[in-house]
Amino acid sequence: MNKNELIQYVTEDTGLKKKDVKAVLQSILNASTKALQQGEPVTMIGFGSLHPWKQTSRPARNPKTGEPVIIAPRTSVKFRAGVKLLEDLNK
16 A cells, blocks of 8 residues: 555445545654654554664675775664454464
């Protein structure tokens, strides 16, 4: 399911206007991104949580040339599924 499919599903499920659902979803995504940028986890109880994760620099190889390169450190995100989500998936 992509973003547009999610908007369509919520529109049909709630009866809200598509533009309103789109605005709410964008606001949720913006707030989540801001929290992650500040190093805070984003938790949706029953669904799961997003945690910022600092990756350190590491050696690698260029697949074309075989030349060794160093991958720069960066911040990534890890998703941890909530208990209810896991239960629902495994029914």
